[in-house]
Amino acid sequence: MNRLFRLALLLCLWSVLPAKTMVNTEHVQAQLIAHAPAGIVAGQDVRLGLLIRHQPEWHTYWRNPGDSGLATTLDWTLSPGVQAGEIAWPTPRRLRLGPLLNYGYEGQVLLPVSLTIPADFKADALDIRLRADWLVCRENCIPESGEFSLRLPSATPLIEHAALFDTARGQVPQEVPGARADARVDGASLAVEVEGLAAALHGQPLNFFAETGGVIDHAAAVEQQWRAGRWIAKVPLSPQRSESPATMAAVLTVGDRSPGTRLNLRISGPWSGTDTPASPAPLPAPSPASPPSLPFALLLALLGGLLLNLMPCVFPILSLKVLSFARPGQERRALLTGGLAYTVGIVVSFVALAGLLLALRAGGEELGWGFQLQSPLFVASLAAFFSLIGLNLAGVFELGNVLPSSVATLHSRHPVLDHALTGVLAVAVASPCTGPFMGVALGTALVLPVVQALLIFATLGLGMALPYLLASLWPGLARRLPRPGVWMVRFRTLMAFPMFATVVWLLWVLGQQIGIDGLAALLGILVALAFAAWAFGSPGFSRKARLGFGVPAALVLGGTLWWAWPSFASPSTSTETTGQTSWQAWSAGAVVSAQAAGRPVFIDFTAAWCVTCQFNKRTALADPAVLADFERRRVLLLRADWTRRDPAITQELARLGRSGVPVYALYSPAAKTPVLLPEILRPADLHGALASIESPA
Known part of the structure; x- marks a missing residue:
C-alpha cells in the first residue's frame, strides 16, 4: 500500500509540473514534438520526434556515424502499455574531416518515432518523458544530453508540427x-x-x-x-x-x-578467412595474456588503499576520525570497536560498490571505477552534505536543534553504526582518487572471476582502513592527546575548513559537468541550505525564533530548489580548458589518422573529479620542457575527458586493461600497441617515453 501511495503521489505531482519540451545548448536547440491528427487513439498515426537545430558548422550523427562520432540515442518513459518504435533515421549527409568520413546531419533534422497505443488505452492524457543523448561536433566534439517531458490530451488532435513530420517522412530511405x-x-x-x-x-x-x-x-x-x-x-x-x-x-x-x-x-562467403569479428579498436591493445597474478594484484590493491589516505578528497573523513580520537574518557574497548566498525564500513562499501559496477558492466553498461562521480546529482548531493558537516563543525547549527531527539542522538546511542557509516562516506568520496598502484589492480579485477575481483576490492578497502585500525589498536595514542579543554572547541572549528575545501573541489567538478549555470544554481542551493540550517538549528534561538526564521528559510530553500532544478535536469555541457591550445579531444579516428601521417600520439585519459589527474595536469603535463619535447617530436596531444559518462572512453580504457583514470598512453607512429606511463607522472617519465619512440621523419 505504501508503494502504491508513493506511486500515486508521484503521478499527481507529475500532472501539475510544467511540460519541458525545449533544451538549448551552445551548439544545438533540441525540441520534443508530437503529431497525432486523430488524437491518442489505438491504430491511428501517433508520432513523436526530437527536432534538432544545429548552430552553423556543427553536426550530429546518423545511426552509423562513420569513422568517428556517436549516434543520437532516445530513452523513452511512456504511459503503461504505450510503446515507442525505433528512430526512422533520415538519409544522412557525408561529412568529411581530413582523411575521415562521417555520416550525420547539419542545419535542422527531425528524428521521428512511431507510437503503438494499446487497444485498452482509456487515459485522458498521454504522459511522455524522454532522455536524449547526442554528440555534437565541428572540429571538436562535445557530448550533450537533455531531459524532456510532455503531456498530450487524448481527445485533442495534434497537427501543429504536421509539416515537419511530413518532411521527415520524405527524408527516410525507402x-x-x-x-x-x-x-x-x-x-x-x-x-x-x-x-x-x-x-x-x-x-x-x-x-x-x-x-x-x-x-x-x-x-x-x-x-x-x-x-x-x-x-x-x-x-x-x-x-x-x-x-x-x-x-x-x-x-x-x-x-x-x-x-x-x-x-x-x-x-x-567467409570474412577474410575467419568468421570471428576483429578487435573493435583501431589498434590492438597491449596483450592481456599475462595479467598480474592474484597475489600481486592483492598487494597492489593494499598499497593503493593505503595511499588513498594521502589523497586530498579523503582529508575531511580523516578529520572526522581525528575528532573521534579527541573525545575524552574513551576506553580502549570503545576505540577498538570503533576501528573495527570503520574498517567493516569501508570494506563492505568497497565490495558493494564493486559488485554494483560488475553487475552493471555485465548488463551492458559502459562504466568504470569512480562512475558515481559522473552523476551531477550525486556530486551536488555530496557538496550539500559536506557543507552541512562544515557548518555543524563551525557551530552554525546543532543537529539536536534540527532533528528529533531520537534521531539526533543516534550517533551517541549507536557509536558502532556511526563509525561504520563514516567508513561508507569515506568510500563514496575516496573511490575515484586512484593512486599509482590501483590502476593495474582494478584493471585486473574487472577481468577476473567475480569472487577474485571482489577479493581485490575488499583488500583495497582494508588498505584504506588500515592506518585507523592500527591506531585504534594502539592504546598509547589516546593517552598522548591533550586533556579536554578549550582546544577541543577550536579544533572542532578548525576541522570545518577541510570540509569547505572539499566543497570547493566538488563545485569545480560540477562546473566541468554542467557548466556555469549549474554551478551558480548549486551555490544558490548551498546558501539557502545554510540559511535553513542556521534558522532551524542555531543554538541561540528559542523555539519561537526558530519558527519565525525557519518558515522564511524553508520558503527560500524550496524556491531555490525550484529555480535551480532545470540546470540539473538539462545541464549545459562544457569542455575542459587547460590553457594549452595544442590539446584536442580524443577519438579513435584521430589516433589512426595521426599515425598514418607519421606522428606520435599521447593520450591523457582524465576527469575533473580525479585529483591525481589534476595534479599531473598542473605539474608534469604543464612542464615547459615536456611541452617543448612534445612539440619538437610533433606529438599529437589528445585528451579523453571522462568527467561525465562516455561509453567510447570506457571501452578504450577496458581495451588498455584499465578501469579508471588517470591513464596515459603514448603511441609511436610505427608501433601497434601504446606505452602506458605511471599514474603519477614525473617529467622524467615523459622525457624517457618520448626518447624511446621512433623520431618522426
Missing part, C-alpha cells in the same frame, strides 16, 4: 519492392550487386551508406558501374573491421539527395 541486393566478401572488398532499382537511378554514380558500423572503409572510393540495369560495386572493407555480419542494411543515394534507397544485403 525500400523498393522487387529490388534484390547481394554481396560477397572479395578479399579486401565487399562485392555488391543490386538489381531492380528505380530507372531514375540508372547510370548515376551512387553513394553507399552502410547502416552497420565497423565494416567498410567509409572514406575509400567505391568502384562502381552499371551493367544491364544492375548496379555493381566493390566497397573497400575497413582494415580495422570489427563486425562480420551475415546481412547488412545499406542506403544508396545520388549525391546528398533524400530520401535514398534502403537495401538489405545478404552477404555470402
Whole structure:
C-alpha cells in the first residue's frame, strides 16, 4: 500500500509540473514534438520526434556515424502499455574531416518515432518523458544530453508540427519492392550487386551508406558501374573491421539527395578467412595474456588503499576520525570497536560498490571505477552534505536543534553504526582518487572471476582502513592527546575548513559537468541550505525564533530548489580548458589518422573529479620542457575527458586493461600497441617515453 501511495503521489505531482519540451545548448536547440491528427487513439498515426537545430558548422550523427562520432540515442518513459518504435533515421549527409568520413546531419533534422497505443488505452492524457543523448561536433566534439517531458490530451488532435513530420517522412530511405541486393566478401572488398532499382537511378554514380558500423572503409572510393540495369560495386572493407555480419542494411543515394534507397544485403562467403569479428579498436591493445597474478594484484590493491589516505578528497573523513580520537574518557574497548566498525564500513562499501559496477558492466553498461562521480546529482548531493558537516563543525547549527531527539542522538546511542557509516562516506568520496598502484589492480579485477575481483576490492578497502585500525589498536595514542579543554572547541572549528575545501573541489567538478549555470544554481542551493540550517538549528534561538526564521528559510530553500532544478535536469555541457591550445579531444579516428601521417600520439585519459589527474595536469603535463619535447617530436596531444559518462572512453580504457583514470598512453607512429606511463607522472617519465619512440621523419 505504501508503494502504491508513493506511486500515486508521484503521478499527481507529475500532472501539475510544467511540460519541458525545449533544451538549448551552445551548439544545438533540441525540441520534443508530437503529431497525432486523430488524437491518442489505438491504430491511428501517433508520432513523436526530437527536432534538432544545429548552430552553423556543427553536426550530429546518423545511426552509423562513420569513422568517428556517436549516434543520437532516445530513452523513452511512456504511459503503461504505450510503446515507442525505433528512430526512422533520415538519409544522412557525408561529412568529411581530413582523411575521415562521417555520416550525420547539419542545419535542422527531425528524428521521428512511431507510437503503438494499446487497444485498452482509456487515459485522458498521454504522459511522455524522454532522455536524449547526442554528440555534437565541428572540429571538436562535445557530448550533450537533455531531459524532456510532455503531456498530450487524448481527445485533442495534434497537427501543429504536421509539416515537419511530413518532411521527415520524405527524408527516410525507402525500400523498393522487387529490388534484390547481394554481396560477397572479395578479399579486401565487399562485392555488391543490386538489381531492380528505380530507372531514375540508372547510370548515376551512387553513394553507399552502410547502416552497420565497423565494416567498410567509409572514406575509400567505391568502384562502381552499371551493367544491364544492375548496379555493381566493390566497397573497400575497413582494415580495422570489427563486425562480420551475415546481412547488412545499406542506403544508396545520388549525391546528398533524400530520401535514398534502403537495401538489405545478404552477404555470402567467409570474412577474410575467419568468421570471428576483429578487435573493435583501431589498434590492438597491449596483450592481456599475462595479467598480474592474484597475489600481486592483492598487494597492489593494499598499497593503493593505503595511499588513498594521502589523497586530498579523503582529508575531511580523516578529520572526522581525528575528532573521534579527541573525545575524552574513551576506553580502549570503545576505540577498538570503533576501528573495527570503520574498517567493516569501508570494506563492505568497497565490495558493494564493486559488485554494483560488475553487475552493471555485465548488463551492458559502459562504466568504470569512480562512475558515481559522473552523476551531477550525486556530486551536488555530496557538496550539500559536506557543507552541512562544515557548518555543524563551525557551530552554525546543532543537529539536536534540527532533528528529533531520537534521531539526533543516534550517533551517541549507536557509536558502532556511526563509525561504520563514516567508513561508507569515506568510500563514496575516496573511490575515484586512484593512486599509482590501483590502476593495474582494478584493471585486473574487472577481468577476473567475480569472487577474485571482489577479493581485490575488499583488500583495497582494508588498505584504506588500515592506518585507523592500527591506531585504534594502539592504546598509547589516546593517552598522548591533550586533556579536554578549550582546544577541543577550536579544533572542532578548525576541522570545518577541510570540509569547505572539499566543497570547493566538488563545485569545480560540477562546473566541468554542467557548466556555469549549474554551478551558480548549486551555490544558490548551498546558501539557502545554510540559511535553513542556521534558522532551524542555531543554538541561540528559542523555539519561537526558530519558527519565525525557519518558515522564511524553508520558503527560500524550496524556491531555490525550484529555480535551480532545470540546470540539473538539462545541464549545459562544457569542455575542459587547460590553457594549452595544442590539446584536442580524443577519438579513435584521430589516433589512426595521426599515425598514418607519421606522428606520435599521447593520450591523457582524465576527469575533473580525479585529483591525481589534476595534479599531473598542473605539474608534469604543464612542464615547459615536456611541452617543448612534445612539440619538437610533433606529438599529437589528445585528451579523453571522462568527467561525465562516455561509453567510447570506457571501452578504450577496458581495451588498455584499465578501469579508471588517470591513464596515459603514448603511441609511436610505427608501433601497434601504446606505452602506458605511471599514474603519477614525473617529467622524467615523459622525457624517457618520448626518447624511446621512433623520431618522426
